[in-house]
Amino acid sequence: MLIWRIEAKLSNETLGGHLDASRRPPQVDSVKRSELLAAFPEAVRTEAARRAIDDYRRAASQGPSPSREEVERAARAHAERLTGPRVRTVLNASGVILHTGLGRARLAPSVAKALAGAAEGHLALEVDLTTGSRGDRQEVMREMISKVVGGESSFVVNNCAAAVYCALSALGSGKEVLLSRGEMVEIGGSFRMPEVIEASGCRLVEVGCTNKTRLADYERAMNPETAVIVRCHRSNFKMTGFVESPSSQELAELARSRGIVFLEDVGSGCLVDTSQFGAPKWYRVQDALAAGAHIVAFSGDKLLGGPQAGLLVGDGTLMDRIARHPSARASRVDKLTVVALSETLRLYWTGRSLEIPTLAYLARSLETVRGYAERIASAAGVETAIEEGITEIGGGCGEGEGVATVRVGLASRDPIALATSLRQGEPSVLTRIERGRVWIDPRTLEPEEVEAVVGVLKSKEEWE
Template sequence: MDRQHHSILREIPSVNDCIDWLVAAGSLDDIPLQRLKFCVRRYLATLRESILADGEAGTLLADRQRLLGEMTDFVRQYHRPRMRRVINGTGVIVHTNLGRSLLPAAAMDMLESVGRSYANLELDLETGKRGSRYHHVEGLLCELTGAEAALVVNNNAAAVLLALETLASAREVIVSRGQLVEIGGSFRIPDIMRRSGARLVEVGTTNRTHLRDYQQALTGDTGLLLRVHCSNYRIIGFTSEVSNAALVRLGKDHGIPVMEDLGSGCLIDLSRFGLTKEPTVQDAVASGMDVVTFSGDKLLGGPQAGILVGRKHYIDRIKSNPLNRALRIDKLTLAALESVLRLYLDESQALRQIPTLALIALPAEVLAERARDLCERCRALLVDHAVFTVQPTWSQVGGGAMPEQNLASWAVAVAPVAMKISLLENRLRQAAIPVIGRVESDRLLFDLRTIAADEIEALLASLQTTLVIDKESASEDRG
């Protein structure tokens, strides 16, 4: 460190001095003093690193008002909650990075009710004795799917792990090579298999697997036949796979349980909305599968959960596994899931009130009208700062479900006049209410399928604070 850097470092104020200045200013009175001290220390550490790197922070130290302004912004930014509401303009309905499925109003009401009060989580109100937490949803799941029994754990990976560990630990599990999937977060079927203690036996080829492949792989050590629905990719062209019915018959003939991991479980046929037909949970159960696993927070439209349904004999064995306790769900997840499942008792009600289904069902012509209205409002408010246009686009279901299947939609495209599109995208992510869009052809698109009507005002406010910048900033941005 040279003398110049050393001299600048000596100008950095003490933590106590900074606290005194900030308290006197009164703009951070809502932040606890202990947190304020912690944030100031972090800011000064960042400032020190900047001086050592380039020395340019020296001019900042000479201007106390500017220093306090930057320090205040840093404290505010650091103190705000990490989990925040965002506006999803990507058009991806079940967006993994943005929290997947939105919960219906009925579920939110139930969450508030049981979250603010005690609840009969494991109390049988009729007998006054201890009950099972799974009782709240097991009957509904059996009624809706036709299964004999059901169990819910904290996510679908946990459901698969629990089932494999219960039914096939230290035994062989036969899986088609084309179904050895990897999904987001590096969840791989072979890895889960190893963790469960089961031994993977691959059969067939990547694109073609026949019943004889399963038959030839059977041994006295085979514990399970596993089918994995490829919900996040497609193999097309010269392909062949064994049907559920054929696999079930093979399992029965040899006394081996058969399981299907649906991944993104669906209770309603969505092909009426232009999507390729996906197997429903009811289809899998009706085919004779002994165990079926699926997610609660994808196409089902509920909270994060892993759901197992199937024959009582096998589900009861899985329930009694000690590992089940480590994977169980809490009262809030159960309350939300029960509320969502109750909506499925009336299919038309589910399509209206479960946001994931309602967004899939939204007609393109409705979205076109909304896009035109939003574009007009943007032009009226920000005509000098960006060019706004309406254009057709494609939405996606997302969440590892229905790959390569798109829904016709409409978007508002933004082309700023005074900054790069990458900077606009970045600034919108940093807004008080962050807005997430997608960049295409040097424009930022906001797909109206995933933007609710009551989010328009917040979207406009975030756009306005982001686009309305002074000339000096605009010049720097262009550079």
């Protein structure tokens, strides 16, 4: 679009200088009366005209002044952006399946369809249609979690950090919580597990060393004020070499022998054996329950492949205490999350889990991905390289771990400019820059999206 061409002229130098009378920009009132803006509301016309005139001033201070027609077309482009969706859809060719910046897990088509219906209509969210009495929004999720994951009961809040916070607020406030120094992770957005524990009203007791924490370290730290042992899996970093930590089963047995709670935060929400897809075998929610954890906390929008949510599964009595705590109300999920999570879990229960995009992308054959890569490379108007690589899982699920892929590298004089043009185009294509090339990883693209990328490359008139 013209607006980007105008701005591109300005990116290399600091703006400065003054305009003489012959180069003064048009007036806002004049621009907003352009026929190109006639279909837009008054407020949009005014804002678009002001932005286009700002573009004019920046361009004119660097070189030739844009023409009146160019200013009006730039105003039209601004108006379209102002009235279009503020959060755009993106074709994810970044090489990361669970890209946090793109909202992590992509929902299955059947889940998206159920969501649309829920958004447009009323739901029996908290009404028992048989008796007409008040119901519980947790019940439909609890039923599916029980069928798919197990555990006596469950409780769902809006994210995993909130799940841990709610559990500790209800079960350990005013008392001590034990956490290994090797598990004091930062979970994203500068939030750290020790801060979540302290915010819940619990007193954090650090156990062991960064690289080695033994069962005896937990035993020595216990006293009558100890309420909970927390295990936080190192999902977004690795620790290798001279390291040691007790097993989840050992921690569960210790907690039970002392009459305290063992809470295991497994984060990723993995429910299947991922090694069948050629990926690392991740610790599953079911594994934590089998090890004896009283409560297992995990995310809904990571390897589970559902909406953002924090799930707590385990001991029924403890779940009842959590559900009655005020923090549970403060973290309550809305109707759309209830529907999306329930329908995603239903796909697991009915043997249709490969309809979930996260799992489908993991399971996609290398031959299929190679075919996509070759199709994309054939459309590029520049020299390309096709090479094997790794599609990362992302979302804090194993740093740098993933599955084999085949990707396309576009040669470019200015890789940053090329990646920017692809990202800002229509449709938007998110890529990765490495070794002076712009890389397109098609493992996370649907077949129709591969063709959309092909269309973008074929229609590109100028290659940066």
